[in-house]
Amino acid sequence: MISFSKQNGEFALFFNKVKILQHSKENPCVVLGKASASIDMYRGNYCIEDTMIEELPLHQYTLQESYQGGMIVTNLTFSSGEYSFRCEVSEQHGRLIIRFSELPYPYNRLMLRFYALQDEQVWGCGEQFSYFGLRGKKYPLWTQEQGVGRNKNTEITQIADKLDRAGGDYHTTFYPQPTFVSSRSFFLHAQTDGYAVFDFCNTDYHQLLFWEVPSSITISVQESLLSVVQDISSYLGRQPVLPDWVYDGIILGIQGGTATVLEKLRRMQGLGMPVNGLWIQDWEGERYTSFGKRLRWNWQWDAKLYPNLD
Numbered sequence: 001m002i003s004f005s006k007q008n009g010e011f012a013l014f015f016n017k018v019k020i021l022q023h024s025k026e027n028p029c030v031v032l033g034k035a036s037a038s039i040d041m042y043r044g045n046y047c048i049e050d051t052m053i054e055e056l057p058l059h060q061y062t063l064q065e066s067y068q069g070g071m072i073v074t075n076l077t078f079s080s081g082e083y084s085f086r087c088e089v090s091e092q093h094g095r096l097i098i099r100f101s102e103l104p105y106p107y108n109r110l111m112l113r114f115y116a117l118q119d120e121q122v123w124g125c126g127e128q129f130s131y132f133g134l135r136g137k138k139y140p141l142w143t144q145e146q147g148v149g150r151n152k153n154t155e156i157t158q159i160a161d162k163l164d165r166a167g168g169d170y171h172t173t174f175y176p177q178p179t180f181v182s183s184r185s186f187f188l189h190a191q192t193d194g195y196a197v198f199d200f201c202n203t204d205y206h207q208l209l210f211w212e213v214p215s216s217i218t219i220s221v222q223e224s225l226l227s228v229v230q231d232i233s234s235y236l237g238r239q240p241v242l243p244d245w246v247y248d249g250i251i252l253g254i255q256g257g258t259a260t261v262l263e264k265l266r267r268m269q270g271l272g273m274p275v276n277g278l279w280i281q282d283w284e285g286e287r288y289t290s291f292g293k294r295l296r297w298n299w300q301w302d303a304k305l306y307p308n309l310d
Contacts, residue, residue: 033109126177249274
């Protein structure tokens, strides 16, 4: 259930009794930005710099409710002078849905600040390799190589950066996702393909910066973290149960062509090892580069390396 509290020009938005947004003139929950980006990529390693030219906090707000399509919809309009930005809030399938208007010209960055508690814990943002708990750090969300070292203060990272720009950082990942789970028993998912930065440094709010306005943000509040995880998989997709045969042996990861794969399979079976599958990465062919052997990554069967697969 969606509810609001309003007092002295401030408001708070609650969903299932959990505070989601808190807005005041001093601490607005919507900020527009005008920024200039610099993007450099080398072999899947990105250097992304975003120079913020101007920030415009939207101090004023209006709140109007209407009945649309059999449900109550709340329109929140945030403004400052001639510039405004609208959020449409509704409940669908037991979840809070927020949709947005376009950014007013000339602004090209959107910052949303979601209410937080000082001792709140946060997890998620896809596959993160350095930290499980995300509170206290910023997480740029962009698909790239994860890096070698992943800590700019360590020698291995500095060497990898110097030799091949491949050191990475604590947040670099090949599977980012604009989703997080809160210890207050809710998850938030932003539906966007654009670059984003989820900033969990502030003690009072989580700031989500978007280069592209999300088509929607979905929030689900549950009674327990277990229920939160269950609802995430219900919403985003749940992996089916693995078949029983998966547990009857090992799946070998082998490369090198049909002859090599079959020879290694025969050797393993000859030693009495139960093998229930083969994982063959280079089925689409090999590509030799100045930095080693790679796959072709064109997802087309290489009939020369693996004949007679058909």
